[in-house]
Amino acid sequence: MRSLGNIRRSFAPWSDANAKAMISIRNVTKRFGDFTAVDNLSLDIYEREFFALLGASGCGKSTLLRMLAGFETPNEGAILLDGVDLTGVPPYRRPLNMMFQSYALFPHMTVADNVGFGLKQEKMAKPAIAERVAQMLKLVKMSEFAGRKPHQLSGGQRQRVALARALAKQPKVLLLDEPLGALDKKLREETQFELTDLQYDLGLTFVVVTHDQEEAMTMADRIAVMDAGQIRQVATPAEVYEAPNSRFVADFIGSINLFDGEVTRSDAALTELQSPEGFALRMVDGQSRGIGSDLTLGLRPEKIAVTHTKPNSGVNAVEGEVWDLAYLGDMSIFHVKLDSGKIIKASVVNASRSGSEVFTYHDRVWLSFAEDAGVVLER
Amino acid sequence: MNRHWSGFNIVSVVVGFAFLYIPILLLIIYSFNESRLVTVWAGFSTRWYGEMLRNQALLDAAWVTLRVALVSATAATLLGTLAAVVLVRVTRFRGRLLFSGMVFAPLVMPEVITGLSLLLLFIAMNLDRTIFTVMLAHTTFSMCFVAVVVQSRLVTFDRSLEEAAQDLGCTPLKAFLTVTLPVIAPAVIAGWMLAFTLSLDDLVIASFTSGSGATTLPMRIYSQVRLGVTPEINAVCTVLIALVTTAVIIASVINKRSMVQRERAEQLARAG
Structure with missing residues (x-):
């Protein structure tokens, strides 16, 4: 497979046929009355992996996590941890x-008592508990708050205490339910990297549930995109973004422009579509498609170039009118209205302080993109 | 909110409170009356309080009442808390509506009916009416008050606290005892106090369900009054009022304080 994105991962047990899964979810179904929250779902998660379950609310991701923790029992299927069936094992075991x-x-309870709670249940000796608690609080940089009560802490501090408490028993797997959901944006961004560093340093397996795709992309080794109780795609963040396997995933992750079209020419190298808007799209696809079949080209906004003049090549170029503009600092967003009325989103990185080309509302502009910029999606 | 004390407002408040408290105030004042005649003021004296303490029948009744109140309040708190937990936690089970209705029905049930039905039950069971039957009866009617108080607290209790405790190695029972109970303790204590005061001043149900040797204080007072009101009774009643008032104030302060704390914590959480 072509490499996607600009980050290469050396850690990829999921592509190793001999690797054994740590958590194995096998054909699990969970129903609440008439509602099927998790629908015949299978999934393998590997040791030391940072795995994200991503989806809109109600997609079943939290139910899946709660089944891993033992708060819900699957109606069908089994969950295995290191080959041992967890079905029927209560949460406290x-x-x-x-x-x-x-x-x-x-x-x-004080912060220290909270962190030591799980160890106390294990009947660990008091000095050993105190030592582990101190170690955990140091890990999350909360040592000076050991004597405080939770209501005397800020949201970010509580998050750290909760993390320390969950890590204190040195679990094989840590489950995190929207771990950063209650934090404000800036703190969330800092904490994302702290969490990944912590997970890497401790060598633990993390399974995180989130509705925030940026959070999932930042932290996870692999992302499972969930919808209606099923997994739509499991892949690395780069694969999910650059090579979504369906319109749903393409649309769910980031923003994307979708062009429908009919195949007019196709071979192993290139496929050409004729769009109903009246222009030709040519792209690298890697497989031969049937002439006349309906396909969709997905094009991310940052892969579109915006120029005043028509690009030389003439392929993969279309003219339109600047409809909306937004300057975001690091980049600018363009909404360009094609003559057919379709609005195309394009984003341009502001690499220099003064723009090389200046645009304003109602300018006639050309949108163009490379032959390998888009992703072909079946309809 | 209207901050102005209009003439109408002042009159309303004065009339309302006078209506409520003049009888009680009179009772308290006349408990310090020197004269044997209840309605003729003859100077301040604590004589009747001394007299009260020498009245063995009255003291015995007070001791019975205290024991009944302690036992029935404790039993009612236990049962009422359990009922509240089920009502809040298990939102869907067959007959839940019926169950919740039946838990709360005694709140509005006329005491005469509660008393009479219990009496009939005890007779049918061939149970001798003693202090024990009074305790049973008081537990029955005060547990629903406890259930109401505890339930209103449990509704706002974050269920994930208990799940976290289980996740960290507690069995469900231990999670309830080490996490849930300490957190809802103020409501449980308030419920106990309420049950205690209800038992302390109940006359109707006690009359139906008690037998010889188990005369409670309200029953004793009632029977003495029928022979004529003495200032001694006023003294007993004043002591009772003081007791009940203290208990109610403590219960509401505990409840209020924990509520304020909770709100502050929640505000902090939102701000943090």
């Missing part, structure tokens, strides 16, 4: 711990 969305810190 599972070697995984969970960090809750609301953090669920015990309000009547």
